[in-house]
Amino acid sequence: MTSTKHLRHRNVQRDGPRLERKIDKSRTKNSDSSSKLVAIASVLVTILLLAGYFRYQMYLREKIKTPLYAPTMLAKDSTSAKSDPERYWGSYRPNTYFGMRTRTQRSPVFGLMWLNQFTQQMPPPIRHWCDQGDRLRRYGWLKHDGVNFGVQEIVDSDFMLTTSFIKRAGGDHGGDWSANITATSTNKERAGLVSLMFYVALDGSGHVEPVISKNGQRINSINGYSPELGHYRLSFPKSTSNSTHKHNYLITHATGLDKLKEAMMNGIRVEAWDKSRRVPYFVLGGRQVPIDVEDGSNFVVFQVTTELPYTLEVMYESGSIYERPNRLQGEVFSSLLAQHVSEFDKKFDEKFDLKSKAFSQSQVDFAKAALSNMVGSVGYFYGASLVQSVYNEEPVNYWKAALYTGVPSRSFFPRGFLWDEGFHNLLISKWDPEISKDILSHWLDLMNTEGWIPREQILGDEARARVPDEFVVQRNTNANPPTLILPLQRLIKSMLDSDKEKDKKFLKAVLPRLQTWFQWYNTTQIGPKRFTYQWRGRDGHTNKELNPKTLTSGLDDYPRASHPTNDEYHVDLRCWMALSAGLIADISKSLGVDGAEYAATHAVLTDNGLLDDLHWSEKKQQYSDYGLHTDKVRLERPKPPANLQPGQRPPNMNMDKVRVVHADPELGFVNAFGYVSLFPFLLKIVEPSSPKLTRILTDMRSEKHIWTDFGLRSLGQTTPLYNRYNSEHDPPYWRGALWINMNYLALGALDFYRKTPGPYRAQADEIYTELRNNVVNNIYSQYMRTGYIWENYNDKTGEGKGCHPFTGWSALGLVTGVATGTRSSPAHELLIIGYFDNLCLFRQI
Incomplete structure (x- = not known):
């Protein structure tokens, strides 16, 4: 009888190899599974790393056009008719000799063009955008308070235009305004013949439809609508002048605000002034809306061609005013303008007190003109800058934003410049601190998440059309002197010990932006040694x-x-940094915020x-x-x-x-x-x-x-x-x-x-x-x-x-x-x- 032990041993001998093969197969299977898991994990890790890398690269590319994550200086509706009706309308088109618009993104625009008739030039020299090539003897605001009115003189070759406007708030869309354009001859030997052309153009949705006189020659008014303005009417009251004058008009479509003059030139024809004098003059060609334009007209021009002197009245009336006390024309216009001029003179004397210092009236008038041109050249722009960082192969658009700002020169630099604006507001802040704070707030709200502000703001079609291509792109490695600090110091000084909630709110909003701005300079413009800048x-x-x-x-x-x-390393930048650190330290102290780092930096610098x-x-x-x-x-x-023959030019x-x-x-x-x-x-x-x-x-x-x-x-x-x-x-x-x-x-x-x-x-x-x-x-x-x-x-x-x-x-x-x-x-x-x-x-x- 075989023992159980022996059978067990035989079974082990017989089954052992089989078990080992099973174990090996199991081990191989487990090993294969582990390898697959490792491979899968490796792939997943690679995918995650690549996803993280590409996401980080996207973050780096997007950073340049990402707004700073901090409370904005301005509320979204701060420039609306409801929030600020007094400054809703203005001469906010400094690139034109005379133009009006609202402080909204897609405001319809209103403006003046003119033409000296009987010219030998072809095409005729139409004035519209301020241009040194026009060779005007002079132009500029004589008086302008930045809010209610402005009076300007423009001296052309043989005549002078005086443009004046006044505003009156009311209704839901900023109220009414009126403008007078008076043309007078400056050439005693030649009276001259001038065409004044006043227009309205849309910059977005809406419509404009002129009301034509019975004889079909004259626009009496223009009825318009836009989401920003609601319904409105632009009227041209009949002139009481004895001068001989004729009317024409143009109804057409412009492809952009930068194409208005081009669109008008396309609508010009030549006629004879009268039967006895077969002298040609240029007239607008009536309704000329291109057939392929679905939306119809968006550009309407009123033209009066006149002997001098002559005054053109223009009235804008908001449809949201149902019971206006009177219309801003004639004696009402003159009386209200005189009142604003008187208030301007009084305020100027209170601010600057020049007469008591024995300055001549001519010198005082010069001072008023300098101030008026500064505040009268404040514009409102909307659009996106073209920017580039080292992480972007091509320039990208900054976010679309508004900018309320002064401009250095209406003819040559009709747009915002960071380095200039600080100096502008040294003057503006004395005249009207609220305008200055509004301007500075708009600039600081353009700061991106890095703390960078594009130094040149080229916003909108009209601004872009004035800049050579090589200067359009703004690069985030490049700084500009932080001159906004200069007017901020004066404005903020009166707020530091203030208990007014409005002042505290401004300080709380400005502090994180100034800190971020400072840190951007302190990292991107740092020099090779400690406490140096480049x-x-x-x-x-x-x-x-x-x-x-x-x-x-x-x-x-x-x-x-x-x-x-x-x-x-550069000494001027070091001094700008010292100035900035001191202001931030002062604001921090006023708000009870820890500003020791800035105070210490200020002390060192x-x-x-x-x-x-x-x-x-x-x-x-x-x-x-x-x-x-x-x-x-x-x-x-x-x-x-050396091998060139005498007189031979080197090739290429x-x-x-x-x-x-x-x-x-x-x-x-x-x-x-x-x-x-x-x-x-x-x-x-x-x-x-x-x-x-x-x-x-x-x-x-x-x-x-x-x-x-x-x-x-x-x-x-x-x-x-x-x-x-x-x-x-x-x-x-x-x-x-x-x-x-x-x-x-x-x-x-x-x-x-x-x-x-x-x-x-x-x-x-x-x-x-x-x-x-x-x-x-x-x-x-x-x-x-x-x-x-x-x-x-x-x-x-x-x-x-x-x-x-x-x-x-x-x-x-x-x-x-x-x-x-x-x-x-x-x-x-x-x-x-x-x-x-x-x-x-x-x-x-």
């Missing part, structure tokens, strides 16, 4: 420029390091010892930039190939001058004496007791450096690049010319140092009085001679240069005081802001 955006590879421009600094071709590298270590050149005894630099550079014509060779370096650059101070050298003085960082202050004052007053009889020139005469072309086709810009914004800062600094205890008060006082008289007298004399305030002024003759009218920061000539002769009475009370007396000064905390 303007980005310089071209280190160009061989066309004598000194690569620094457009981001606002000072364009002002000499910096000749060879841009990451080793350079205003520490004179550290400033001197980094930026004081012992060799030249001045504050300077630092970088890789040589003065031994020239623009030279490339040498042609660019013969433009190129930069040739005659001595190797070295790291060190860039000793160009001019505006940049003055920045620690201009922003009052230099201590009043510092011996460096007297050196600055002495050099500033030296005629071999930057002193002239007309103001401070931008670059000293002893500097190698003084008045030098930056390329063969790029004349000097900030290399000698006088700029009023910098002279304004200099006068403010002089006023500060002459009033602050210190050993150099008398020296500052003497220079202050002389410089103030030089600057103001020259601006005034050039205005009287030419009819314009200019972009900059020639340092040898005082003659106005650049574009005109430039009633942006050049209007700050008003704020330095209208002085004559050698008047020694303190005129800095005339500083429109009193701003420099009231700074949250650079305290050592």
Whole structure:
């Protein structure tokens, strides 16, 4: 009998291999499963990583066009007729000689064109957009309060137009307004024949339908509708003038607001003025809506061709006003306009008190015109900037936004510029703080999540049409001086200890935006050493420029390091950062928020010892930039190939001058004496007791450096690049010319140092009085001679240069005081802001 043990052993021997094979198969199966799981997990991880990577890349690409995640300065309806009916309507089209619109995204626009008839030019010279090529003898607002009315004079070749408008709030859509355009001859030998053309154009949905007279020659009124305005009527009351005049009109379709003049030119025909004089004149061709346009007309023009003098009345009446007391025409218009003018004069006298300072009436009128052109040039724009970051292969659209802003020049720069706007509001904030706060709020609401604000705002079709393609795209690596800090300091000073809820609300909204803005500068514009800063955006590879421009600094071709590298750092940007840190610290303290970081930064950046270590050149005894630099550079014509025959031109060779370096650059101070050298003085960082202050004052007053009889020139005469072309086709810009914004800062600094205890008060006082008289007298004399305030002024003759009218920061000539002769009475009370007396000064905390 076989034992159980033996059977069990035999079974083990017999079944063992089978079990091992099963175990191996099981192990193989489990191993295969594990491998598959690992592979699947690996794929999933890869997918997740790739998804995360692409999502992060998308985030980086989207960041440039993502608004800052913080409460906005302005409510969404802040510019609506309901929230702000007084400023709903305005002359918010500064690019036109006269135009009206609302502060809404797709407002219908109203405006004036005109034509001097009997011209030999073809096509006829129609005036519409402000253009230096029109060669007008002068134009600009004489009086404008920024809210209720404006009076402007436009002097063409043989006649003058006076445009005036008034507004009256009411109803649900901002109320009514009326305009008078009066044409008078300035040529005694020739009465002239002028066509005045007033239009309405849609910029979105709605309709316009003219009411034609029985004889079919005249538009009596235009009935319109838009979502922003509801129903409205634009009327043209019959003239009481005895002048011979004829009417025509145009009803057509324009493809965009930038195509209005083109659309009108397409609708012009020629007729004879009368049977006895077969002289041709240009008339509008009636209804000419293109057949292929489904929506019908969106552009209607009223034309009156008249002998002079003549006054055209235009009345806009809102359909939401059911019981208006009277119509804004005739005596009602004249009476209300006179009332507004009287109130303007009274307010101006209260703000600036020029008459008690023995200024002539002509000088007072100049001051009023400078102020009026500033506030009268405030515009309202809507659209999206074209922007680009290093993460975007192509430019992308910023988010669509509105901008209520001043403009530097109606003819040449009719759009918003970040660096200019701070200076604009030094003037505007004194005249009307609410307008200024509204403007600054619009700008700060354009900040993206990085803390960047595009430095040039080109919003809408009309603005885009005025800018060359190469300047349209804004890059988020590039900064601009944070000059909004300048008016904010004055506006906020009165709020710091205020218990008003409105003031606290403004401070709470502005603080996180200023902090984010500061941090953007403090990371993207940081320099190679601690507490240094560097303007980005310089071209280190160009061989066309004598000194690569620094457009981001606002000072364009002002000499910096000749060879841009990451080793350079700039004294002006450091001073702007000090100014910003001090304001943020003050606001934080007022709100009970921890601002110790900003206070400490402010203390470091205003520490004179550290400033001197980094930026004081012992060799030249001045504050300077630092970088890789040589003065031994020239623009030279490339040498042609040696094998050319006499008179033979080199084939396909660019013969433009190129930069040739005659001595190797070295790291060190860039000793160009001019505006940049003055920045620690201009922003009052230099201590009043510092011996460096007297050196600055002495050099500033030296005629071999930057002193002239007309103001401070931008670059000293002893500097190698003084008045030098930056390329063969790029004349000097900030290399000698006088700029009023910098002279304004200099006068403010002089006023500060002459009033602050210190050993150099008398020296500052003497220079202050002389410089103030030089600057103001020259601006005034050039205005009287030419009819314009200019972009900059020639340092040898005082003659106005650049574009005109430039009633942006050049209007700050008003704020330095209208002085004559050698008047020694303190005129800095005339500083429109009193701003420099009231700074949250650079305290050592």
